[in-house]
Amino acid sequence: MANRYIFQIALLLCITTALAESYTLDQSQQKSSILVCQDLLNQLNGSATDCLKQRMNSKIPEEIKNPQLLQKEDLVLVTYELFQQIFGIFSRNFSRTSWNETIVEKLLMELYQQKNQLKTTVEEIIKETNDIWGNKHILNLKKYYFSLMRYLKANKYSSCAWIIIKTEIIRNFVYLDKLISYFSN
């Protein structure tokens, strides 16, 4: 029984390592995509100084802030999960904001493209491991973005809520860029 699990873990490590090696070739593209998303978010108007009272305590996972807590094999899954969750957030109702819809659509398109590029790699990892839910880093990410969704809903998708969420998503992209740079060096 123990030998069976050892074999699966070893197989998972080999697959993720191979995928990680292939993923390194797309890191420059990922970094450029991150910069595009950050620029689009900065174009969305709204000042955070006016929404100091609607601030929330951020519960971003420590492994996103500190790359040393992640393995190189986790970078693909973390990147895919992050793009997917942000895409889901900005797909919600932002009508109470004065944001330019074109800018939001561009943002959604960029997130969708990057997610699709990683989807094939992630599906292969899922097929081999068949246990993506066992990754604690992915679980922490899911919890974090669920809290953001809950915050928006609680504040009825107000402008300040969206400004706070926008500020938090910008911070996510900064940490992701730091993660990719860390593993590329």
Next chain:
Amino acid sequence: MLWSQNAFRISPLKLCLLACASFLFGISCALPDASKKPCHFKLTLQNFRSILSWTFKNHSVEPTHYTLQSTIMSKNDPLEMVEGCTNIRRRFCDLTDMWDDIGETYIPQVVAFQGNRTLNSCMDEIRLIYNMSLQPPEFEVEAFTDRVKVILRFPAALPSILEELQYSAPLVHKLGLNRNISGNFTYVIDKLIPNTNYCVSVYFKHRDPDVKPVIRCAFLPPGNQSESLESDKAGGIIGLFMLVAVIVTMVLRRTGYICLKTDYPHVLYFKHLPTCTFLELPPLEAMDAVEVILVPRKKKKDYNSEEESDNDQENIPRSNGGGYTMHGLVGRPLDPASMSSATLEDPTQLVLEEVDESEPEAELEPLVAPLECPDSGVYQERSGAYEGRREPPQYSLPGEDSAPEEPEDRRTFNVDLKSVCVRILDEDPDDVPPVLTLPEEMVDLEEPEDLDLPVAFQGGPAPPSAGLSEVDQWAEGVPSEETDSCESEVDVGDGYLAR
């Protein structure tokens, strides 16, 4: 009543428009207007320090002091006073230790005071990754022949944000910046062309376009000049070293530590003499050639009688204390023509012959004796005319080999009588034959007057004139069978007779 119904239908629309207007107004109030902000914040990375500076707009009254507060967007915390930036007169504040999260959005607020009166306040949001103006560190440039050395000056303690910056804003040459760097960092740009001006600029990759980078130029010296200077230095050092070595060698030679001079006697410098001359007699050392001719005479029974000793020229064997005798030493000057080869200037030679006592009827009377006795003891055997009737004896000096057999009946020996010691086995062991010694020594003879030697051996060689006269005398008389050929005697002094 109809008018009242129409009034009711219009009022909801108005309310709706009013609400929309108010709603829009509210949204506009929620959106900050940058142009309405009373101040402008600027965050700059100066020498790896985060410096926040501010400038108020359109103030009629100049503030006397300022107070800075700050908070972050990721936490619902109130504004906090910035340590060291409370009631300050300057318009900037060092926030290196407080603002260290590159992804965070910071909210600074500065309040301007004039005395105790608050003039104005200003608040803004600042993101380090977007709003920080990265100024390059201070650097220096040193020029060499084919390379340029760039020296970056880092502070003693680097901020934690430096690690964030290396991921987001690396320097152009991608220097590995980390918190362990301190002091000066040197970067060398090599493979450059000499005698060329090069300019160097150091800046962050993601720099503010408004910030102009600092450029420092350096002119590379020509390669030949530097090389010639180096070669001149090397030549000077080598020359100085050689001069010192020469001086030291001269001093050591003078003092005798090296190359000691050894003054050998001239005679020991054999290298200048040919091998064939090694056996030759020195020119200054004359050798006397004496020919000993045995003259047959009557056998005398009593050798001690004075008459017999006065009448004959027989060389009476005498012995002195050393056991040497003059027996058999009869010399006469040889005919130069009889000599096959003569290298000596003095034609006199001493010829040693053996007196054969076994044949009394024909007994040779030895005729003398060298005229001169040179200092050296070189003995040379010669072959020459021998006037004796018998074969020359196998005579040998002490310590030397015997003379080889001669095909002729006479042999000639050149003997330095001063160094020749002749020993004869006498019946009377007490009798000591006379000794032919060095010039400084006296010949110890018991009866020096009985000797037939024409030359007296004294402390020095005989005068050449006496020797020549003796030669002439001898040449005239060469008795081979005469018993008494010498009638004249020359007293050379000190008991010796020269005949």
